[in-house]
Amino acid sequence: MTKKCIICEDKAQYAIKNTKDYYCQECASEQFKDISYLIRVEDALKQSKENTQAIDYPEE
Numbered sequence: 001m002t003k004k005c006i007i008c009e010d011k012a013q014y015a016i017k018n019t020k021d022y023y024c025q026e027c028a029s030e031q032f033k034d035i036s037y038l039i040r041v042e043d044a045l046k047q048s049k050e051n052t053q054a055i056d057y058p059e060e
C-alpha cells in the first residue's frame with residue numbers, strides 16, 4: 001500500500017494527522033517549515049494495523 005504525494009504524486013512519506021493529505025519529503029519540507037507537525041506514513045499505517053479504530057485510509 002503506497003501513498004502518493006498530493007502535490008507531485010511522488011511516493012509519500014508524510015501525512016497530516018487526521019487528514020488524507022500525503023506529502024513526499026520534498027513537498028512536505030516546502031509546505032511546512034516544521035515537519036514535526038506531520039506524521040510518517042509508515043507509522044500511520046502501522047498504527048492503523050494495530051488499532052482497529054484508527055483512521056480509515058482509503059483503498060487504492
Ligand SMILES: [Zn+2]
Nearest residue numbers: 005008024027
Ligand atoms: Zn511531492
